[in-house]
Structure formats: C-alpha cells, structure tokens
Amino acid sequence: MPLFNEPLHVGRPNIGDRERLHARFDKLLCSRTLSNDGPFVKSLEAELTTYLGVKHCLAVCNATVGLEIAIRALDLRGEVILPSFTFPATAHAFAWLGVTPVFCDVDPTTHNIDPQAAERLITPRTTGIVGVHLWGNACDTDALANLADRHRLRLLYDAAHALGCAHRGRMIGNFGDAEVFSFHATKFVNAGEGGAIVTNDDLLAERMRRLRSFGLQGQHVAEVGTNAKMSELSAVMGLTNFESREDFIAANRANFFAYQAVLADIPGLRIISPTEQGRYNWQYVVVDVDAHEAGLSRDEVQAYLLAENVLAKRYFWPGCHRLPPYIQDGNQPPSLPATELLCDRLLQLPTGSAVSHKDIAKLGNFLRHLVTRRHKQAA
Numbered sequence: 001m002p003l004f005n006e007p008l009h010v011g012r013p014n015i016g017d018r019e020r021l022h023a024r025f026d027k028l029l030c031s032r033t034l035s036n037d038g039p040f041v042k043s044l045e046a047e048l049t050t051y052l053g054v055k056h057c058l059a060v061c062n063a064t065v066g067l068e069i070a071i072r073a074l075d076l077r078g079e080v081i082l083p084s085f086t087f088p089a090t091a092h093a094f095a096w097l098g099v100t101p102v103f104c105d106v107d108p109t110t111h112n113i114d115p116q117a118a119e120r121l122i123t124p125r126t127t128g129i130v131g132v133h134l135w136g137n138a139c140d141t142d143a144l145a146n147l148a149d150r151h152r153l154r155l156l157y158d159a160a161h162a163l164g165c166a167h168r169g170r171m172i173g174n175f176g177d178a179e180v181f182s183f184h185a186t187k188f189v190n191a192g193e194g195g196a197i198v199t200n201d202d203l204l205a206e207r208m209r210r211l212r213s214f215g216l217q218g219q220h221v222a223e224v225g226t227n228a229k230m231s232e233l234s235a236v237m238g239l240t241n242f243e244s245r246e247d248f249i250a251a252n253r254a255n256f257f258a259y260q261a262v263l264a265d266i267p268g269l270r271i272i273s274p275t276e277q278g279r280y281n282w283q284y285v286v287v288d289v290d291a292h293e294a295g296l297s298r299d300e301v302q303a304y305l306l307a308e309n310v311l312a313k314r315y316f317w318p319g320c321h322r323l324p325p326y327i328q329d330g331n332q333p334p335s336l337p338a339t340e341l342l343c344d345r346l347l348q349l350p351t352g353s354a355v356s357h358k359d360i361a362k363l364g365n366f367l368r369h370l371v372t373r374r375h376k377q378a379a
C-alpha cells in the first residue's frame with residue numbers, strides 16, 4: 001500500500017467560495033454575455049489594477065499568449081536575453097514569434113537571471129531582456145533596469161509565479177515595461193486558464209489592447225492582431241478565486257512552515273526560503289537535494305515519492321537551453337553552470353489548500369526515514 005491512497009499533487013487547484021462562484025455563473029448564463037470585454041473581465045481587471053497599484057491591466061487567455069502580446073507591442077525582434085531556468089513557455093513565446101531566445105545563467109542563490117551574465121550576452125541584435133520572478137522572488141530589478149537603460153533595451157517580466165508578491169514594498173507588476181501574470185489552474189489564484197498583462201505605460205497599454213483583439217481600434221482594424229481575450233467563464237473563476245487569495249496565501253504559508261519544521265534536520269534536504277521579507281504568495285515549496293549529503297539524488301527522491309503516490313515536480317528540468325527546439329544544427333548548448341546545478345537538484349513538493357498538515361507530517365517522516373535508511377546502508 002502506498003503512503004497516500006489519493007495522489008498528492010503539486011499544483012492542485014485552489015477553489016474559492018462555491019456559492020459566489022455558482023451565483024456568478026448563474027448571472028453569466030442569464031446575461032448571455034460570454035466574451036468580448038464583458039463585465040466579469042472588466043471587474044477582474046479593475047480588482048487587479050487596484051491590488052497591484054498599476055495603471056493598466058489586460059486580462060488575457062493565458063500567460064504564454066500574454067507574453068506574445070507584450071513581445072509584439074514592445075517590438076521585440078532579433079535576440080532577447082532570458083533565463084534558461086524557467087518554464088518553456090517563457091522561451092517559446094519568443095521563438096513562436098521568430099525572436100531568438102538567448103539563454104542566460106541565473107544567480108544560484110535567488111534562482112533569477114544574473115544581470116552581469118546578461119550584459120555579457122548583449123550583441124547588436126539584442127532588443128530586450130526578460131526577467132522571470134521565479135517562485136515569486138523578485139529579480140534584481142534595479143540592476144536590470146540599469147542594464148536596459150544603458151543599452152537602450154526593453155525590459156519585460158514574466159511574473160507568472162509572482163501575483164501577490166512585493167519587492168522592497170512595491171508590488172510586482174510595477175517593474176520594467178510590462179509584466180505578465182498567469183492564472184493557470186496550477187497557480188494559487190486560477191481562472192482555469194488565464195493571465196494578465198500589466199503596465200504603467202499608457203501607449204503600450206493601448207497597443208496591447210488592440211493586439212489582444214484582432215488589432216481592432218473601435219470598429220476598425222488598425223493593425224494585425226490576434227485573439228488573446230479572456231472569456232467571461234474564466235473571469236468568473238478568476239474573480240472568485242482572487243477574492244479568496246488571502247486564504248490561499250495563508251494556507252500556503254502555513255504549509256511552508258510545516259514543511260520547514262519537518263524537514264529541518266534531514267541531512268541533504270534544504271527548503272528554499274523567500275529572498276526577502278514582506279508580501280509573498282508561498283505557492284511553491286522548493287527543496288534543494290544535496291545528493292552527497294542525503295545519500296540520494298533528487299531524481300531518486302522523486303521516484304521514491306512517486307511510489308508513495310506523491311507527484312513531486314522537477315521544475316525546471318531540463319533547462320530550456322537543453323530542449324530540442326533550442327539545440328539547433330547540432331550546436332552544443334551554452335555553458336550555464338548555476339542553471340545546470342539547480343536543474344539537477346531542485347524538487348517541488350505539494351502544497352496549496354488541498355494539502356493538509358497531516359499529509360506534510362507523513363511526507364516529511366517518510367523523507368526522514370528514506371535518508372536515514374540510506375545513511376545506515378552506506379555506513
């Protein structure tokens with residue numbers, strides 16, 4: 001018998017107040033307005049604008065397409081520098097539009113793009129830099145802004161993980177030219193599928209609004225656009241879940257500290273803490289596995305957990321620079337030592353409102369038993 005009868009997932013969706021959800025769906029069905037800038041999309045955008053303290057918020061169908069809209073609106077071409085240590089969507093958004101992603105190494109402590117390494121990758125073809133606020137930890141926004149200014153580059157942030165996180169007292173969403181959030185099912189605030197682009201730049205917002213809806217300016221097609229609109233169904237889900245955000249954050253936070261306590265003295269397992277105090281969404285529980293100290297590799301730990309019905313994740317393995325579409329013409333992938341290290345060592349454990357402290361205690365004790373047994377075998 002596995003340790004858990006029901007599988008324990010990373011990314012099990014949080015569900016907000018069901019009564020409100022049902023009431024909103026009823027209203028939606030009665031209204032027969034299902035898309036095209038409907039009232040629920042507008043409400044979600046208004047809520048996010050206030051919460052983040054930004055000037056403009058555009059709800060979109062998902063963060064990947066949100067990135068694509070921002071890429072077009074910022075006129076990014078040629079080469080763009082971005083971290084390899086991210087979900088493939090970050091790189092794909094560029095490659096999809098014919099922009100070459102140039103993969104940069106990350107800072108091994110923050111797991112975010114290393115601005116000095118980024119500077120070394122700038123060529124005459126570079127038009128922009130992309131920071132990913134991984135696990136909700138802010139990038140070095142000052143250094144990146146400085147770099148972008150000095151080289152006249154655009155600066156875009158993939159904030160898919162970072163809703164509800166602040167950097168030095170300022171909400172993420174206010175950095176760079178634009179930032180893109182994800183409301184995918186696995187994010188702590190989900191719309192089923194969805195995302196939002198935010199910016200404080202009026203002209204950019206106007207252009208992105210056009211691009212989101214077939215290039216339409218009023219009734220006229222002003223330029224080539226796409227369809228990146230969020231449906232009213234997603235907005236109902238997003239709005240209702242957004243209202244429960246503080247409950248979800250509290251659950252994530254309590255889970256994080258429960259994991260921290262239970263993993264505290266297990267040799268070779270170290271839980272990664274947020275890089276700064278203050279507002280944080282705690283939506284990923286990231287553990288660094290030191291194979292030498294633990295006596296087991298990250299992949300072995302993952303396999304043992306899987307046998308017990310725990311679907312831990314290897315975000316992000318392999319690094320984007322090692323994915324087949326980015327190894328062209330038999331070229332060797334670039335040397336990104338910090339990225340390689342993190343790709344080989346990090347493991348994400350289940351959290352969110354579907355995970356109980358009892359589950360965490362059981363899982364932690366299992367990991368302790370696993371490492372102790374290995375140490376005894378080695379002695």
Ligand code: T4K
Binds near residue numbers: 063064090161182183
């Ligand atoms: N940038 C970054 C840095 C990102 O991390 C992401 C997405 C994006 C951009 C793009 O955002 P979107 O275009 O998606 O808005 C998941 C998500 O699919 C992906 O959105 C997310 N990042 C990434 C970190 O995680 P997978 O491959 O792990 O998904 P999957 O299907 O294995 O699901 C994970 C676990 O969640 C499973 O064990 C089952 C559980 N699950 C999943 C879904 C969809 C459920 O229990 N219910 C569900 O409905 O990528």
